[in-house]
Amino acid sequence: MSDRTMDIQRAVTTYAQQMLTSIDGIKALLLDDETAGIIGLVSSQTEITKHDVYLVERLKAREKGDESQRHIKAIVYVRPTAENTILLRKELAxxxxxxxxxYFSNTIRRTLLEDLADADVHSKVVEVKEYFADVYSLMPHLFHLKVNPCVGASRSMSQSSQFERVIDGLFxxxxALKKQPVIRFDESSPLCRNIAERLSVRIDQERNLFNFQGSxxxxxxxxxxxxxxxVTPLLNQWTYEAMTHELLTLKNNRVVLTESTGVGTGDVREVVLDQRIDDFYRRNMFLNFGELGDNVKHLVDSFQVQHRSTDRLDTIDDMMKFVENYPEFKKTSHNVSKHVTLLxxxxxxxxxxxxxxxSELEQDIACRESAVEHxxxxxxxxxxxxxxxxDKLKLVLLYSLRYERAGDMHLGALIQGLYEAGLGSDKVSLVNALTQQAGASARRGDVFNNQSFLAKARSSVKRGFGGVTNVYTQHxxxxxxILDDTIRGRLRxxxxxxxxxxxxxxxxxxxVFIAGGATYEESKCVAEINGYIPATAQENSFTASARAASKMNGTRIILGGSTIHNSASYLQEIAKKQTMMSTS
Structure with missing residues (x-):
């Protein structure tokens, strides 16, 4: 599916395997909250136990062990933070x-090493090493850093913990990819400039780590x-992965269904959607809702045929075959149940x-100008x-972005409509907050009649095609x-x-890293440009153009974000930033 050297999931997996396989004997694995999530995305509990790991614990939840654990070797994999240093000192004492x-997930300061050396009074530490698996790798071409909000809006944003986490993650x-890059940034973004400059300094300071051969x-x-x-994070989505995140929330490839109607028993409370281990999901994650429904039906039909074949257990051979196939049968049954439940x-x-x-109205507002009608x-x-x-709020937000230049009076009736619909002032205030943070004056030269992003989107859409897919995925x-210009060397x-x-x-x-969060719609766009999935974009679209250029040049793209947004998390980030701006 992907180029081995441009596969962030493979890179993180390799680090995890090196940690688990380089040490013989029975092992315990101690993690912090972040590294537990990072490792969990590339290694299941079953995969971890295959490497003689009998215990997986959070370092901060550790209680003093007993003598029976002294024959066990502990692998500690944590971020190099002050909190973890304190916990390690306590453990080693x-x-x-x-x-x-x-093992640390990023570079270690000399003072941290000295602290550990001082704490290791019993001489139990055999090895201290850096493994740069410090990101959440969701797919070969997609990662995030679990940062929301992405930095603050104050002058001291470069000192914030969120900012440092972004620098650590990109570093x-x-x-992990073994790349020393050229760094470019959006000139209109002070945040991107700060990230670029700080990361450049970090690379220069650690230049000995970037002596890669063969590039x-x-x-x-x-x-x-x-x-x-x-606009992109505000829209309803219609592909399996993006739709699941928008409507049910997908966190690190997991969906919790405890509050869903009729769901709440057994292992269906939390379901895993991981293209590494789920062939059906891998084949359908970028397909639209209609195609998904057809394919789930085929999955059920196929399972029923297999199930009928196991009904006859007349002989010992029949029973032996059933027992041999039962684990796979049970796995298939669970997989069918999972996708039927989600659908x-x-x-x-x-x-x-x-x-x-x-959604039809959302798409129309995003791709066509008609103020009175909209x-x-x-x-x-x-x-x-x-x-x-x-959804009412999102419609007003989209309208306010599209017709911002019409003035506040144009929005008066819509704002009143939000109040009458029962939304409180904290939600209605997001209309002004979004305009302030991402309106025309905040974006690069965003005049709707020349180079605004909505104008660009509109120019790439040929209206009038039949079919539901076009109506709901015009945007x-x-x-x-931007990627089309990048691949073709036209980025100014x-x-x-x-x-x-x-x-x-x-x-x-x-x-490409989006400070402030990426989306699964953008992930699909990158997967299509990379040629990982069949082309679905219209022929005159930027995606189709970038895919053609990528194929010609052999270009591969990885997308990262400070987080992976759905509309709810995006609006939460807008609200958090607005609070920070008002108090700074």
Missing amino acids: SPSFGEYYI AVLL SQAPLLLLLDRKEDP SELSKVVDRNRLLDV KAQVLNFLKSYKVTKE EPLLAA LEDYPVVHGTPPQTCREVV
Whole structure:
């Protein structure tokens, strides 16, 4: 599916395997909250136990062990933080295990090493090492850093813990991929400039770590700001992965269904959607809702045929075959149940909340200018009891972005409609907050009649095609246009200056990071440009153009974000930033 050298999931998996396989004997694995999530994305509990790991614990939850654990070797994998240093000192002062192999997910300061040496009074530490698996790798081409909000809005943002986490994460990505990049950033974003400059200094300070062999052309690290495209995270989604995240929330490839109607027993409370271990999900994650329904039906039909074949157990041979196949049968049964359950839950939400109608209007606002018509339609939806408050707010937000230049009076009726629909002032204030943070004045030269992102999206859409797919997936992320320019060597230096290295004319390896969060719609766009999935974009779209250029140049792209947004988390980030701005 992916180029081995441009596969962030493979890189993190390799680090995890090295940690678990380099030490013989029975082992315990001690993690912190972040590394537990990072390792959990690339190694299941079953895979971990295959390496003689009998115990997996959080370092902060450790209680003093007993003598029976002294023959066990402890692998400690944590981030190099002050909190973890304190916990390690406490553990080493009264060690529970016979040996400690301490691995950090990022570079270690000399003072931290000195602290550990002082604490190791019993001489139990055998090895201290850096493994740069400091990111959440969701797919070969997608990662995030679990940072929300992404930095603050104050002048001291470069001192914030969120900012440092972003620098650490990007630094680790480059080392995991073994890439010393050219760094370019969105000139209109102070946040991206700060990230670029700090990361460049970090690379220079640790230049001995970047002596990689065999790389003829430096890859590009392109830093973008979410504020340049506030529309993409506001839209309802219709592909399996993105739709699941929007309607049910997908956190590190897991969906919790405890509050869903009719769900709440056994292992269906939390389901795992991981393309590494689920062939059906891998084949369907980027397909639209209609295709998904057909394929789930085929999955059920196929399972029923297999099930009928196990009904006859007349002979000992029949029973032996059934027992041999039972684990696979049980696994298949669970997989079928999982996807049927998810499809059922998604269908319920779509029907209950009029999402087909809501989404059609969202797409129309995003891709076509018709102020009077759109205002009347939005007002109509604000009065509908079937449309959720959240969707009503998103419609007004999209309208306010599209027609911002029309002035506040144009929004008066819509704002009043939100109040009448039962939304409180904390939610209604997001209209102004979004305009302030990502409106026309905050975006690069965002005049709707020339180079705004909505104008670009509109120009790439040929209206009038038949079929549901076109109606609900007309919108194209701004990222597609930026990547098209990047691959074709048309990215303007005035708009995306260089802070580290010399940019090549064409880019064969690109890591693009969106400060403020990426989306699964953008992930699908990158997967399509990389050629990982069949082409679905319209022929005159930026995605199709970038895919053609990528195929010609052999370009591979990895997408990262401070987090992976759905509309709810995006609006939470807008609200958090607004609070920080008002108190700074």
